[in-house]
Amino acid sequence: MPKGFNFTVEATDGRARAGTFTTPHGDIQTPVFAPVGTQGTVKGLTPQQLADLQTQLLLANTYHLYLRPGDRIIADLGGLHEFMSWDGPILTDSGGFQVFSLGEINQITEDGVQFQSHLDGSYHILTPEKSIEIQENLGADIIMCFDECPDPYDRKYNLDALERTHQWAVRCQKAHNSNHQALFGIVQGGIFPDLRIKSAQYISELDFPGNAIGGLSVGEKKTEMLEILDIVPEHLPKDKPRYLMGVGTPYDIVQSVARGIDIFDCVNPTRLARHKTAITRYGRINISNQIYSTDDRPLVEDCTCYACQHFSRAYLRHLVKSNELLAPVLLSIHNIHTMLELTSNIRARILKGEFQAFLSDYLSIYEANGDQQ
Amino acid sequence: MPKGFNFTVEATDGRARAGTFTTPHGDIQTPVFAPVGTQGTVKGLTPQQLADLQTQLLLANTYHLYLRPGDRIIADLGGLHEFMSWDGPILTDSGGFQVFSLGEINQITEDGVQFQSHLDGSYHILTPEKSIEIQENLGADIIMCFDECPDPYDRKYNLDALERTHQWAVRCQKAHNSNHQALFGIVQGGIFPDLRIKSAQYISELDFPGNAIGGLSVGEKKTEMLEILDIVPEHLPKDKPRYLMGVGTPYDIVQSVARGIDIFDCVNPTRLARHKTAITRYGRINISNQIYSTDDRPLVEDCTCYACQHFSRAYLRHLVKSNELLAPVLLSIHNIHTMLELTSNIRARILKGEFQAFLSDYLSIYEANGDQQ
Numbered sequence: 073m074p075k076g077f078n079f080t081v082e083a084t085d086g087r088a089r090a091g092t093f094t095t096p097h098g099d100i101q102t103p104v105f106a107p108v109g110t111q112g113t114v115k116g117l118t119p120q121q122l123a124d125l126q127t128q129l130l131l132a133n134t135y136h137l138y139l140r141p142g143d144r145i146i147a148d149l150g151g152l153h154e155f156m157s158w159d160g161p162i163l164t165d166s167g168g169f170q171v172f173s174l175g176e177i178n179q180i181t182e183d184g185v186q187f188q189s190h191l192d193g194s195y196h197i198l199t200p201e202k203s204i205e206i207q208e209n210l211g212a213d214i215i216m217c218f219d220e221c222p223d224p225y226d227r228k229y230n231l232d233a234l235e236r237t238h239q240w241a242v243r244c245q246k247a248h249n250s251n252h253q254a255l256f257g258i259v260q261g262g263i264f265p266d267l268r269i270k271s272a273q274y275i276s277e278l279d280f281p282g283n284a285i286g287g288l289s290v291g292e293k294k295t296e297m298l299e300i301l302d303i304v305p306e307h308l309p310k311d312k313p314r315y316l317m318g319v320g321t322p323y324d325i326v327q328s329v330a331r332g333i334d335i336f337d338c339v340n341p342t343r344l345a346r347h348k349t350a351i352t353r354y355g356r357i358n359i360s361n362q363i364y365s366t367d368d369r370p371l372v373e374d375c376t377c378y379a380c381q382h383f384s385r386a387y388l389r390h391l392v393k394s395n396e397l398l399a400p401v402l403l404s405i406h407n408i409h410t411m412l413e414l415t416s417n418i419r420a421r422i423l424k425g426e427f428q429a430f431l432s433d434y435l436s437i438y439e440a441n442g443d444q445q
Numbered sequence: 446m447p448k449g450f451n452f453t454v455e456a457t458d459g460r461a462r463a464g465t466f467t468t469p470h471g472d473i474q475t476p477v478f479a480p481v482g483t484q485g486t487v488k489g490l491t492p493q494q495l496a497d498l499q500t501q502l503l504l505a506n507t508y509h510l511y512l513r514p515g516d517r518i519i520a521d522l523g524g525l526h527e528f529m530s531w532d533g534p535i536l537t538d539s540g541g542f543q544v545f546s547l548g549e550i551n552q553i554t555e556d557g558v559q560f561q562s563h564l565d566g567s568y569h570i571l572t573p574e575k576s577i578e579i580q581e582n583l584g585a586d587i588i589m590c591f592d593e594c595p596d597p598y599d600r601k602y603n604l605d606a607l608e609r610t611h612q613w614a615v616r617c618q619k620a621h622n623s624n625h626q627a628l629f630g631i632v633q634g635g636i637f638p639d640l641r642i643k644s645a646q647y648i649s650e651l652d653f654p655g656n657a658i659g660g661l662s663v664g665e666k667k668t669e670m671l672e673i674l675d676i677v678p679e680h681l682p683k684d685k686p687r688y689l690m691g692v693g694t695p696y697d698i699v700q701s702v703a704r705g706i707d708i709f710d711c712v713n714p715t716r717l718a719r720h721k722t723a724i725t726r727y728g729r730i731n732i733s734n735q736i737y738s739t740d741d742r743p744l745v746e747d748c749t750c751y752a753c754q755h756f757s758r759a760y761l762r763h764l765v766k767s768n769e770l771l772a773p774v775l776l777s778i779h780n781i782h783t784m785l786e787l788t789s790n791i792r793a794r795i796l797k798g799e800f801q802a803f804l805s806d807y808l809s810i811y812e813a814n815g816d817q818q
Contacts (some may be wrong), residue, residue: 112763116770119755141738141763149741151757157755324621365514368522382492382530386522390485397489399771
């Protein structure tokens, strides 16, 4: 572990783990869910509101911040923590996923990826070395190896891409100079168990301070994702945190913790909020529905979040119908609270040795509702 | 004064007054600036953030809330305070101004105004009695007489409209039944001193618990507005609060307090925030300007607001350029803080007998900057 970092597993329950990941900006109690602040802001929320929600870890996107305002500007302004006024732990991705999903790819070579900005069409090249340089300029606590995230079903493409991702991991490790950032490796391999095992073994041997699983929740079936999650964590070091990138829903998180995952991030809570949708433990509510127009109950009866403690469904529906800015703000507060409360609750159950009971209760209620969101 | 209301002038300095207006939802220290929550929400801000800003009074718009979600729904949900989760004093306007500025007017008669909704084209009739009924359903602490706001330069129209406004004031007073709301009268009369004096005398004689000046800052010249403000307050009762509707800028407020006004409201702080603009004591800043891209200073160096205490101009510019929701939120926090600090500062100076010195300092700095915004 780099200086200032430490990971301790405090309890296990089946394959589920409760741990503490120490970073230079504070401890993270795992399992943990990280809200996403793509452009250096969790859409609509102040850092004060995020702290009030007991947010432990934020994710920001290297691709977006590199293109605008630029990682050098952020470095000159004191780094990302200072820039966005967030004193807690931050994780940046490598930019790889966004280059492949948002940018217009011109060329992928062994060296890296040439792409056009989705903002202005300008040309850029992202290589493992460049990704690390950008992430060092941003200064997040946890940074990620530059990887390729191919179509999960295309075996031939996955074979080639996996080779590149592994070589790039080695190059990222060599390029990484800062001693206050933990560089995580990333396992790829699509829906193919043999490729996933090969990748997990390769990445594990590089002895990163943490390991991530990428390329899931990108279009494959839920059963296929769970099948991969049944295999991969077992091939990753037990004494390092395991991060499942871009996942997910309450259901995904419960199922993934059961398979040994410690860290999650997902845009869902804020994206759904902008689409008028509240996350509850067992399904979603579209608050624009007419049936809520005179409903004086909170979104979720026993929820302790600021939105549920102060506002009725009728008020939230009114905000949504009036296109008011406060609608996504309050729904984001509720949705993030729901995710953080879920992981905090899971952690408490693991520490008490009650996770297996929690899991079977959860799944039975969830499946009874017929909603796996 | 109705039960639960009281107004005391604690100090005067020239024509400027510092007072306390007691309402059933708390005391208002005057001069006071009320942020506007048109649809039952100050755009983008939670009631917690408004309380942190030491907001004393909020304005909400009868026209908007009548059309959506409907005043009966709000009444059934416990009234506007409960609906928007704001425990402090609220003022609602009569709907008159919006009917004339937003609705499509079909007919103005002595009885009232027939108009079409700006939302769906549906037909509605607003009369003095209907306006009071809606405002009683909403349940604000301060409610307003239904009035007509004509072109300030059209003398003939103003003569007719003033007659209606005065008759409507009498009808509003008769229709007003609730004993926990203070109904304010409104003085009209365009830019014509004789009409304004006539109106102030007529409205004063009706002995409302407070009096407002409407129909200013609606397109007339600044000097014309100040000329009217030199005359009207002197013809209104000294022992009742005086409210200048829809005004204004820092300059307008300083000048109006100097002429005996106690209460202000304006959409400027939040509207300018949505247009990337920060209010400062002596002018405006458009934060999208390229010159701020690497500027590590806060919006205003000595400002104590949350935005200035935590974020650089460079970060705010980044938010604005990225169309992030947090941009109008932070700029609204700064802008509202600026207005509330200004009125609080003015009040402190009046209490110390230093307002005349403050006024001449303010005007000399303001005029040196050549910016009367």
